[in-house]
Amino acid sequence: MPPSPALGRRTFTRRTLLTVSAAGLAVAVTGCTSSSPADERNAVTDEQADGLAAQVAVQQTLVQAYDLAFQADPALAAAAGALADQAGEQLDRLRDAAPDSTSSATAPPGAPAPGQGQAWLRTQVAVAATSHATAALDQTGARAALLASIAAGLRGHEALLA
Amino acid sequence: MADDENTPMATENAALSDALAAAHAAVWGYGVVGAALPTDARAAAVAAEDAHRGIRDALIALLGERGADPVLPEAGYALPFPVLSAVDAAALAAVLEGGVAAAWVRVVDGAVERSTRALAMEVLSAAEVRAVGWRTAAGQPPVTRAFPGLQQ
Numbered sequence: 001m002p003p004s005p006a007l008g009r010r011t012f013t014r015r016t017l018l019t020v021s022a023a024g025l026a027v028a029v030t031g032c033t034s035s036s037p038a039d040e041r042n043a044v045t046d047e048q049a050d051g052l053a054a055q056v057a058v059q060q061t062l063v064q065a066y067d068l069a070f071q072a073d074p075a076l077a078a079a080a081g082a083l084a085d086q087a088g089e090q091l092d093r094l095r096d097a098a099p100d101s102t103s104s105a106t107a108p109p110g111a112p113a114p115g116q117g118q119a120w121l122r123t124q125v126a127v128a129a130t131s132h133a134t135a136a137l138d139q140t141g142a143r144a145a146l147l148a149s150i151a152a153g154l155r156g157h158e159a160l161l162a
Numbered sequence: 163m164a165d166d167e168n169t170p171m172a173t174e175n176a177a178l179s180d181a182l183a184a185a186h187a188a189v190w191g192y193g194v195v196g197a198a199l200p201t202d203a204r205a206a207a208v209a210a211e212d213a214h215r216g217i218r219d220a221l222i223a224l225l226g227e228r229g230a231d232p233v234l235p236e237a238g239y240a241l242p243f244p245v246l247s248a249v250d251a252a253a254l255a256a257v258l259e260g261g262v263a264a265a266w267v268r269v270v271d272g273a274v275e276r277s278t279r280a281l282a283m284e285v286l287s288a289a290e291v292r293a294v295g296w297r298t299a300a301g302q303p304p305v306t307r308a309f310p311g312l313q314q
Binding site for chain 2: 041082083086087089090093129133136137138140141142144145146148149150151152153155156157158159160
């Protein structure tokens with residue numbers, strides 16, 4: 001198996017330490033002198049902090065996609081409102097984990113045709129899930145766990161929208 | 163030895179051992195699920211059991227390669243509630259998948275190897291997709307979860 005980037009050289013900054021403590025999923029890093037496995041996994045490089053911030057933008061785009069799909073297909077809003085709520089909860093948790101995120105969401109590609117909201121939304125959910133899952137591979141510790149859980153949750157959305 | 167037990171790889175192996183224990187429980191539990199379902203509704207349970215057997219076997223091989231003793235299945239398991247109907251069976255399956263998801267989130271949290279995170283992502287997502295189907299069958303809205311495997 002290839003070595004993990006988790007054990008590579010790291011740069012520690014105040015921003016990255018804040019990012020870790022905000023993740024709230026494991027032991028918060030209070031300094032960079034500890035060498036316990038949990039501290040090691042939850043220490044974060046600038047690259048990892050930037051990567052997590054990018055996923056905030058991905059999730060923002062997905063939340064917008066839910067809104068667009070519901071506008072195009074009001075019946076979908078009634079059936080899938082809980083999914084949109086969950087997407088919003090995921091966004092909140094990501095923001096908590098990346099409090100200094102300044103990434104901007106990009107608008108979802110196009111807009112669904114009337115009556116085609118579900119299929120279009122399912123595609124947007126799949127794109128976001130794949131993005132989070134891919135990003136999780138480059139994270140470690142609590143950040144990786146959060147992204148992995150969100151990606152799995154979105155796979156569940158995708159299945160329900162099929 | 164204490165140092166060995168505190169290394170990142172030891173932490174990853176411990177998480178994988180927990181995931182193996184969850185796989186053992188799922189394989190056992192799906193036997194109960196299948197028995198409580200009508201014959202024409204057992205395909206999903208059989209497929210799920212096969213999936214967990216595959217993960218179980220992969221974990222046993224992986225831990226063995228690493229010199230870690232794979233955890234054995236328990237001699238017996240306690241059901242969380244009586245399983246007397248197809249709805250009970252679906253609810254049990256959802257519980258089993260939830261247990262598996264929680265174990266694999268811990269694997270992601272404790273993983274050192276990128277390949278371990280990739281495996282965990284695959285298993286975690288598959289567990290949640292199955293769980294959505296079981297929660298639907300059990301009538302447990304909302305049938306999706308924002309954070310499968312994580313405490314909310």
